[in-house]
Amino acid sequence: MIDVNVLFGTFPRTAHPDEYALEAARAQLASHGITNALVCARSGAAFRHEVGNDDTFVAASADAAGGPRLLPVATINPAQNLGWRDELRRALAGGAVALRLFPDQQGWEYDSEAFHQLVAALDGRVPLLAPVTRFGDASRIGAATARIGRPVVLLGGHYTQLGDCLAALERWPHLHLETSRLGQFKGVETVTRLAGAERLLFGSGCPEKPIQAVLNAIMAARIPEATRRAILAGNAARLFGIALPDFPLPAATKATGLIDVHGHVGPIRFPTPPIEPSALPALMAEHGVTTTLASSIRAIMDDAPRGNADALEAARASNDALHAYVVVNPNDLEGSCRAMDRAYAAGAVGAKLHCQWSGQPTAAPATRALLQEVARRERPLKVHNDGPGWGAAIVEAARAYPRWKVIVAHGGPGTPDAEGAWTVEHADNVYLELATTAPDLPVVRDVVRRVGPDRLLLGTDVPLIDPAYVLGMYADAGADLARTAAVAREVFGL
The missing domain is CATH 3.20.20.140 (Metal-dependent hydrolases)
Structure with a gap:
């Protein structure tokens, strides 16, 4: 090659x-x-x-x-x-x-x-x-x-x-x-x-x-x-002008029985082929993933009520291959509380918060207020963090509600970083996953080492990111992929 x-x-x-x-x-x-x-x-x-x-x-x-x-x-x-x-x-x-x-x-x-x-x-x-x-x-x-x-x-x-x-x-x-x-x-x-x-x-x-x-x-x-x-x-x-070498095709990363805690339903505004939610389980099975926890892209980027309804419907039709997150937004605290209560009654496994798309940094007062409401309901939260002081804000909220579980999406604000590892180190109920298209491998390896196998989850960000790409990153970072599934079952009670 x-x-x-x-x-x-x-x-x-x-x-x-x-x-x-x-x-x-x-x-x-x-x-x-x-x-x-x-x-x-x-x-x-x-x-x-x-x-x-x-x-x-x-x-x-x-x-x-x-x-x-x-x-x-x-x-x-x-x-x-x-x-x-x-x-x-x-x-x-x-x-x-x-x-x-x-x-x-x-x-x-x-x-x-x-x-x-x-x-x-x-x-x-x-x-x-x-x-x-x-x-x-x-x-x-x-x-x-x-x-x-x-x-x-x-x-x-x-x-x-x-x-x-x-x-x-x-x-x-x-x-x-x-x-x-x-x-x-x-x-x-x-x-x-x-x-x-x-x-x-x-x-x-x-x-x-x-x-x-x-x-x-x-x-x-x-x-x-x-x-x-x-x-x-x-x-x-x-x-x-290089002599063409004779080479065997490389082996791809193989795993079975995986649980992906960072998936989505619905199309996105980039040049990625849309995939129907009904087709997502079969696609993920090709990568060894049996269960995907997904939020609606539309709920994050456009219309939360419609998107959340789409995610719940996709989960209901999937024979337990998909589970839904309910998307919450710091700009609408009351609406987010109503959405959580309805979604949890309908089978949603947790909440998803995207601080960047909402325009409210993790440490902002509006976000802190929402974190408390999510924590009070004791369902896991997966959060895409943003802004200065995000790690300290997550640690503060997690320590205040020790029965609650928090997952740091991407291992940091868009890509794994030292602050993500620090957050896990300073609160026993914080976990992270590594989905990114901008990995710095030495940093990712350090994050994997610091958080340990019992606090690491698999996240792919499908269908924005290709699951195969993410699995290769986990492999090169030395992550224990099999253990991530056991951790996901513990966190979400699957």
Whole structure:
């Protein structure tokens, strides 16, 4: 297999620097059977491009015996400016197989004259690796590089901006996409169907990102084996002139009897295929999940009464494969109390609170008042936290009601973090799950270690996130998947 997205090196905000180092990347690549990897040093993004390029060339020239072959990817920082043409010539003469950019870290834009001059100077000599973070980035990249004469690989395609990526891929045939953040529900199938299998390349983002998550997403996709092999190696071999390796297909994470405590019913406003609630149990069974606890996406984002009714109806029709949460909202305390009482009488297993969508941070007075009402009813709450001081607010509420159970969705505000682990450590009735498309693997591993197997639950965020992707992240983080089901039964009385 060929990984086109490996970025090694620490940075000041990391708590576990060794886990981002070159040796950590090399070990992860080898353990997942990856034989070739395009590597770039983070020092070129955060410090100076000539320093990063030196680090990259040293790494690529010091291949460990029997380990993956590392191919150097150079970088140029347009914001550094002085002498950049000389550095570009030096990097290309040194054997760089591609040029990688870091506009967000370095504070420059794709529509700048500096970027246009860099594209002209590159003159199509090597492919370009360009990250996309905002909707419109892919279009700006496509327009600026339309005459480059070489492929451009968009790094970090994600459901928040995939609509623009797909439109740009349709317009500009030199654009391609890699998989490191393509964790959305059926993301691999969506891209191959709309853009073509030859336009998608395997990239992991390791050692920061979990390799197994991406491999799972590729292996779970309903695509022909030839397409799978093209994504995993063939497309990169063609674009970067690498000898196509012979490789066995990787094994996907396998588990049985799982309980997913973070699911949804209903469609969402991103390029994810809608799935009927009646079809969700069969889909989850393919991933070893026998029971899914789900809230309504519409109840969170639009109409709570209608959405909550949809979730309850889906649960009633599922033969216990689905159980419903009732969505509550700090902006409507009385309505949320009525909704809980009705939903619990109708069989809902707990409440769901989304602080970000409601616009009320976890520590806000309105949210604290709602937490008390949820706690008084002693049904579990799964909460998507937001805002400063959220962990302390959850701990305070949980300690005040020790018979109540609280689940920290995503292990933190959108992705697992140290505050999520701290929250579990400081209240005996707080649990967490790890669903995210933005995992920082060393952080996730630390969270898993700190909370322990008895406080960790499985959450996938299906059908926003692909369950296969999440299971791979749990596997790479060293989580005990089988134990999460037992914990879920204890928390929810299933």
